Amino acid sequence: MTQYDYDLFTIGAGSGGVRASRVAASLGVRVAVAEERYLGGTCVNVGCVPKKLLVYAAHYREEFHDAAGFGWTVGESRFDWSRLIANKNTEIQRLNGVYEKLLGNAGVEIIDGSAHLVDAHTVAVGDKNFTAETILIAAGGWPSVPDIPGIEHVITSNEAFFLEQLPERIVVVGGGYIAVEFAGVFHGLGAQVTQLYRGPLFLRGFDDDVREALAEEMRKKGVDLRFDTNVSKIDKQNGALNVTLADGSAIQADVVMYATGRRPKIDGLGLEAAGVELNPYGAIVVDRYSRSSVSNIYAVGDCTDRINLTPVAIKEGQAFAETVFGGQPTKPDHTIVPSAVFSQPPIGSVGLTEAEAGEARPIDVYISRFRPMKHTLTGSEERTTMKLIVDRDTDRVLGCHMVGADAAEIIQGIAIALKCGATKAQFDATVGIHPTAAEEFVTMRDKRPDV
Numbered sequence: 001m002t003q004y005d006y007d008l009f010t011i012g013a014g015s016g017g018v019r020a021s022r023v024a025a026s027l028g029v030r031v032a033v034a035e036e037r038y039l040g041g042t043c044v045n046v047g048c049v050p051k052k053l054l055v056y057a058a059h060y061r062e063e064f065h066d067a068a069g070f071g072w073t074v075g076e077s078r079f080d081w082s083r084l085i086a087n088k089n090t091e092i093q094r095l096n097g098v099y100e101k102l103l104g105n106a107g108v109e110i111i112d113g114s115a116h117l118v119d120a121h122t123v124a125v126g127d128k129n130f131t132a133e134t135i136l137i138a139a140g141g142w143p144s145v146p147d148i149p150g151i152e153h154v155i156t157s158n159e160a161f162f163l164e165q166l167p168e169r170i171v172v173v174g175g176g177y178i179a180v181e182f183a184g185v186f187h188g189l190g191a192q193v194t195q196l197y198r199g200p201l202f203l204r205g206f207d208d209d210v211r212e213a214l215a216e217e218m219r220k221k222g223v224d225l226r227f228d229t230n231v232s233k234i235d236k237q238n239g240a241l242n243v244t245l246a247d248g249s250a251i252q253a254d255v256v257m258y259a260t261g262r263r264p265k266i267d268g269l270g271l272e273a274a275g276v277e278l279n280p281y282g283a284i285v286v287d288r289y290s291r292s293s294v295s296n297i298y299a300v301g302d303c304t305d306r307i308n309l310t311p312v313a314i315k316e317g318q319a320f321a322e323t324v325f326g327g328q329p330t331k332p333d334h335t336i337v338p339s340a341v342f343s344q345p346p347i348g349s350v351g352l353t354e355a356e357a358g359e360a361r362p363i364d365v366y367i368s369r370f371r372p373m374k375h376t377l378t379g380s381e382e383r384t385t386m387k388l389i390v391d392r393d394t395d396r397v398l399g400c401h402m403v404g405a406d407a408a409e410i411i412q413g414i415a416i417a418l419k420c421g422a423t424k425a426q427f428d429a430t431v432g433i434h435p436t437a438a439e440e441f442v443t444m445r446d447k448r449p450d451v
């Protein structure tokens, strides 16, 4: 008989925690998961899922307009934010129920409430203590905002999903995934959007051609993008917000949304009590098997700040369960991870950027910019950009980037090729599907001349 209440106690029922708990339970161990907020975590409740629903909604505006070129007369269109949010909430509640069932059917006990470590084998939830042989921290992340005067007036993505009405004017601060996606959503739904980024070009870390292409497309659509700009203070005046910029100019808005990054959500977890080491950014330090500095405590997902994406957290959770309970030591693979920004148009990206690849070796770059076939009849000025980065010596494709309709769907397939180590010759030997945008990736023949 084991001395502990559970074999595994998981803190956090988001993407990583749920996968780890379910797999562990399926391997026959006794599992409990504590969740203080919502089943499914950020992704299901205030992240990927509701965001994608809002992105779908935002696209209709252009689609109604584009329909005319194809002979359709679309009647007067009106948008109802409350209806969208209510429908989105219903869908999220359904998913919360699905998660509850998945965990229940797997035999995982769900404990409602905020958990913290008392020691390396004891977790407290409310006034109850639970002991476990292994503890998994999967507590996720939380928006982080800078401390400037008036910051109490701003919202983050957490609140954006529940606004009572669509703002007429919104200022979005930040230049990462979340800022870019929400700028596109609010613009598509009809708000007047100003996006402020502190550096010279947003989406730092993405390929430079992709960053430039998206900036150009967003400006064409009417988003007021301002780079090299920062906010010095925010005042509330007669119900509106006055955003003062570092250069002394000001912007009036109904809502100011900050998307200036997310931090591991580890406050109050009692990690110090258990001796779990954190890095200088407050993330839990783990080894390649997601084990923390305390041998029976593991951590997966955003609280470890490795690659903060749902499918990565799921892989980390799966690998943890296989390692600890399945007798199969498995390291989650953090290489060649594709990702997308659901901007308008979207970005899909896998592998190295030109700058990263070019640092280490000679490369060839293939780039193509074209008007997508659909827009030959719509009058839209939107352009698609596609780019391949190839190792000149080995012919291996190192990076593949796209800005344009369906980029996320297309890059998912290309990511398999990159994972398999495909060469440019193999891309060229692949027959295209005609007519598609994706076929461009197998028909690019002209290298960009070296500069």
Ligand code: NDP
Binding pocket: 145, 146, 173, 174, 175, 176, 177, 178, 179, 181, 197, 198, 199, 202, 203, 204, 230, 259, 260, 261, 262, 307, 308, 309, 339, 340, 341, 342
């Ligand atoms: P990111 O880290 O991607 O971007 C944060 C942005 O805010 C950067 O542009 C950064 O600028 C800027 N910033 C940071 N601090 C300040 C400051 N004090 N003042 C002004 N600007 C500041 O964070 P997000 O919040 O956009 O997203 C968090 C994570 O969530 C992402 O890293 C991603 O992993 C994940 N995510 C993934 C999505 C997807 O897969 N589609 C969608 C949404 C989120 P700088 O570049 O100069 O540092």
